[in-house]
Amino acid sequence: MIENKGILFVLSGPSGVGKGTVRKEIFNRKNDLKYSISATTRGMRQGEKNGIDYFFKSKDEFQTLIEENKLLEYAKYVDNYYGTPRDYVEEMLAKGHDVFLEIEVQGALQVKKNFPDGVFIFLLPPSLEELKNRIVSRGTETNELVRNRLSEAKKEIRMMDNYDYAVLNDDVNRAVENVQSIIASEHLKRERVEKEYRKILEVELP
Structure with a gap:
């Protein structure tokens, strides 16, 4: 019997592109993915819950996690920290579960170093104008923050060549279906299947 190690899937993209919306819809549908909740020092937005959307931490608490090497990745983004708890991800992958991360671009690049x-x-907006509209529609950002996020988004989109796939989020259902297709196809890659079959071939039959 083939017992595959889990695959780490990382969904990333600029702020306001709809990462959270796509992630939630993926998990609303039947799947065997394990979601690793990020830790952050940013304030809790309306409707968010601690331990479900994020682990909300003070900056002192977050600094302790960094010092104790308990984060798989972390990044400072628009004066707030974001990070992924290390232990949960490693444990789930070892047990054969796929792990799904939804994180900012800086964090994704750190994860790539640890889990090549x-x-x-990479989740893309239809246009920068649409990205601006999505950020403004939140009603949680000042004009200065909107400008900062758009400036950062341009830099992040230029980093797309660090990613394996690019998915356009012009329609949530279509974006979700494309991500699900990526997940399915990755499990069928010859090198993944071959690696497990080589283990089987090494076992002598009675």
């Missing part, structure tokens, strides 16, 4: 075998998916 991961699958990295």
